[in-house]
Amino acid sequence: MDATPRRRGPRRRRRLLGTRSVQASLVSLSQLRSLSATDEEGRGAGKVVDVVVRWTGNDAYPPVTGVVLQLGEEQLFHPSSQLERLDQRAVVVRAAGAEAQPFSRREGELRLVQDVLGRQLVDLDGVKVLRAEELYLAQVMGRIRLVAVAGGPRSLLARLLAGSPAERRRLVDWSAVQPFGEPGSELRLQLPHEGIRRLHPGELADLLEELDRPAREELTGALDTSAVADALEEMEPERIEDLLRETTPERAAQLVAEMEPDEAVDALRDMERAEADAIIAKLPAETARQITEILGYPETMAGGFMTTALALARPAETVAEVRQRLRQQRPHGQDIDSVAVVDEEGRLLADVPLFELLASSDQTPLSELVGDSEPVTIHPEAFLDEVVDRLTEARASSVVVVDPEGRPKGRVLADDVIDALKEGGLRLKLPWLFR
Numbered sequence: 001m002d003a004t005p006r007r008r009g010p011r012r013r014r015r016l017l018g019t020r021s022v023q024a025s026l027v028s029l030s031q032l033r034s035l036s037a038t039d040e041e042g043r044g045a046g047k048v049v050d051v052v053v054r055w056t057g058n059d060a061y062p063p064v065t066g067v068v069l070q071l072g073e074e075q076l077f078h079p080s081s082q083l084e085r086l087d088q089r090a091v092v093v094r095a096a097g098a099e100a101q102p103f104s105r106r107e108g109e110l111r112l113v114q115d116v117l118g119r120q121l122v123d124l125d126g127v128k129v130l131r132a133e134e135l136y137l138a139q140v141m142g143r144i145r146l147v148a149v150a151g152g153p154r155s156l157l158a159r160l161l162a163g164s165p166a167e168r169r170r171l172v173d174w175s176a177v178q179p180f181g182e183p184g185s186e187l188r189l190q191l192p193h194e195g196i197r198r199l200h201p202g203e204l205a206d207l208l209e210e211l212d213r214p215a216r217e218e219l220t221g222a223l224d225t226s227a228v229a230d231a232l233e234e235m236e237p238e239r240i241e242d243l244l245r246e247t248t249p250e251r252a253a254q255l256v257a258e259m260e261p262d263e264a265v266d267a268l269r270d271m272e273r274a275e276a277d278a279i280i281a282k283l284p285a286e287t288a289r290q291i292t293e294i295l296g297y298p299e300t301m302a303g304g305f306m307t308t309a310l311a312l313a314r315p316a317e318t319v320a321e322v323r324q325r326l327r328q329q330r331p332h333g334q335d336i337d338s339v340a341v342v343d344e345e346g347r348l349l350a351d352v353p354l355f356e357l358l359a360s361s362d363q364t365p366l367s368e369l370v371g372d373s374e375p376v377t378i379h380p381e382a383f384l385d386e387v388v389d390r391l392t393e394a395r396a397s398s399v400v401v402v403d404p405e406g407r408p409k410g411r412v413l414a415d416d417v418i419d420a421l422k423e424g425g426l427r428l429k430l431p432w433l434f435r
Helices: 020-024 029-033 112-116 156-160 201-210 213-222 225-232 237-246 249-258 261-269 273-280 285-295 319-328 330-335 354-359 384-394 414-424
Strands: 036-039 044-054 064-071 074-079 083-086 091-093 109-111 120-123 128-140 143-151 177-179 338-342 348-353 398-402 408-413
Touching (some): 029 112, 044 074, 064 083, 064 091, 109 112, 112 128, 120 143, 128 201, 201 213, 201 225, 201 237, 225 249, 249 261, 249 273, 249 285, 261 273, 273 285, 319 330, 319 354, 338 408, 348 354, 348 398, 384 414, 408 414
Parallel strands (some): 036 091
Antiparallel strands (some): 036 044, 044 109, 064 074, 120 177, 128 143, 338 348
C-alpha cells in the first residue's frame, strides 16, 4: 500500500517463439479447426474439432498427443503417431479409421478447445493477466508442440494480419505462461510456475486483483503463505477483505498471521464483526492479542493505525547483540526504522536510528548511542492531527506509541500516517502530502 515503485518482473529468458524456425511453422488452433482432415489417399477423415496435448507442468512446451476429428455423429481421436501432416494447409492422418477411437482422456492430457480456450492465463514476461483467445502450435525438434497464446479481443486488422510478423509480435510464448483451470480440470495448478515464485509482492498483488475468484483461489492455495501475505500487504484493504472472505477462517488466519498487524487490521476492521472474530479466533495467541489491541482503538487514533512490530534493547547490550536480534525480525524490516532502548521496567529511554547501529562498532554499548534529546513519542489515544504535528515538528520518520508509564506499545511510521490520511479524507486539509 506504499508508493514504492514496483520492481520489474522476472528476467526474461530466450523463448522458442523468437526463433525463425518456430515462426515459420506456426499454425493457429482456429486455422486447424477450419480444416477437414484426409487420409493418405485423400479421403475425408473428418473435421478437426480439437487438439490434444500432454500437460504435466514440467514441459515448457506441451507436445501434441493427437487430434479429435468429427466424422458423422462420432468424435474420433487420432494419436500423434498417426499424424502424417498438421500445418496451416492440411491435416493428414494415416490409415483413417484404423487407429481412431472415441476420445478418452488420459492423465495429464488437455483438449485445447475444451480446456484452455477462454481460460485466464498469467503472462510472466509482461506480468499481466490475459484470456486465451487463440493458441498456436509449431514444429519443435521433430514434435508438434503448443508454443504460444494470444490473449484479449482481436481486432479485424489483427485477424487480417494473422500469421504475419505484426501478428506474431502480440503473441505470448507459452513458456512464459501460467494457466489456471477449474476444479477437477487437468489444467489445475499443481505447482506455481518458477516465474510466479520470483515475482515482487507488488506484481503478485496486481495479478491477484486481476484474476477471477477461481483462479485467485487456485493461485493462493498453491503459493507459500508468506508470499501471499506479502502480496496482500500491497493491496487496498477492501481487496484484502474480499480475499479473506473467499477462503476459510483457518486459511485466512494463516495469511493474517504472516501480515504486519497494522496491515491486517485495515482489512479486518471493515469486516462484519462475526467474520473478523472467526479469523481472530484461529490466530496464535500473541498475534490475536496484538490485533485485538489495535482494533480496540478508532482508526483515527494513533493506537488504531500503529504497528506493534518493535525492536527493543537494553542500554548495556552491544551493537552486535542488537544486530543479531534484528536479523530475527527481518520479516518486519519495513516497519522497523529504529531500536527502542528501554530500562529494566520497560520504560522508553531512547530511540536509536538503524543508521547509528550501522555506523557503530560491534562492541559499542547502546548506552553510548543514547543522546541527550528525548525520543519522539505519542499516546495511543492521540488523534491523527496530533500525530502529524508531532512528526513534522520533530522532523522524524516515525514516532513511538507509549502507554501512560512510558512503555512502548507500538510505532507509527510516516507512511502509516499517509495511509491514515487517505482513509480519513484529509486531502483538503493537507494537500501537499498528495501532490
